[in-house]
Amino acid sequence: MRRLHTQNLILAHLSAPELLALETVLEPLILPRDLDLVHTGMLVSHYYFLESGIASMVATSPEGRRAEVGLVGRDGVSPPTLLMEGKRSPFQVTMQVAGHGRRVEAAALAGFLRKQPAVLSLLSHFVHIFFTQVAHTALSNAVHKIDVRLAKWILMCHDRLDGEEIAITHEYLAIMLGVRRSSVTDALHILEGERLIHSSRGLVIVHNRIALESFAADAYNLPGISGPDLPGIRYQSSRAPIVAH
Numbered sequence: 001m002r003r004l005h006t007q008n009l010i011l012a013h014l015s016a017p018e019l020l021a022l023e024t025v026l027e028p029l030i031l032p033r034d035l036d037l038v039h040t041g042m043l044v045s046h047y048y049f050l051e052s053g054i055a056s057m058v059a060t061s062p063e064g065r066r067a068e069v070g071l072v073g074r075d076g077v078s079p080p081t082l083l084m085e086g087k088r089s090p091f092q093v094t095m096q097v098a099g100h101g102r103r104v105e106a107a108a109l110a111g112f113l114r115k116q117p118a119v120l121s122l123l124s125h126f127v128h129i130f131f132t133q134v135a136h137t138a139l140s141n142a143v144h145k146i147d148v149r150l151a152k153w154i155l156m157c158h159d160r161l162d163g164e165e166i167a168i169t170h171e172y173l174a175i176m177l178g179v180r181r182s183s184v185t186d187a188l189h190i191l192e193g194e195r196l197i198h199s200s201r202g203l204v205i206v207h208n209r210i211a212l213e214s215f216a217a218d219a220y221n222l223p224g225i226s227g228p229d230l231p232g233i234r235y236q237s238s239r240a241p242i243v244a245h
Contacts, residue, residue: 008074008102010077010122011102014119022116029101029102031050031053032095034095036095037093037094038091039092040089040090041088041089042089046103046106047079047103047104048102050072050099050101052100054097057080058094067176068175069138070131071156074101075126097161140219141177141178146177149177150184151219151220153176154191154212155216158209166205188204191212191215195207195208197212
């Protein structure tokens, strides 16, 4: 039986018959930076299984202030909600790092999951893990300095991408962290001064992953964010979270 080649860790975890059945409703597509997968208050029409890139879930205040509350890469599905066919998204989800993936209509996914309850359990597990990430991001935003929060964010992106480069602008980083752009510049200079990263226009390059983890400390090494403490996720060489039963 031919098996779909995929870098998405949820799709890769499906059995061959499950993946073959889902493949019939999957549509491959390019996901450029700035593409909105869903707007706040809009109906969820599609779900996206990323093969590469980073999708950011952003909360917006009534005054228009924005901050990232969670991110998804090839480790999951976006929007990180289930069976929202006909329901409106409370958050905006935007591609912050360009990539590619596959999408499926919400109604088609709902129909597939009704026939494949084991896959629904797998997706529910991912959603639980994702909202654990959201909770610890809120905690980190409350108790950690901006440079530490930035180190955590870089590490989380690094987990979900190949290579050492993260294509992201200072403006996007300011939105992601919910701070002024000048504060992001200062935090990047601190990480560069420690020789952990290099930053240029629209690009962050990780130089020393191990030292960056040490700098981020408990902001990164928390259940739901990374590491062996998280049930159902394991890491290989500090990269690529793998969904497990």
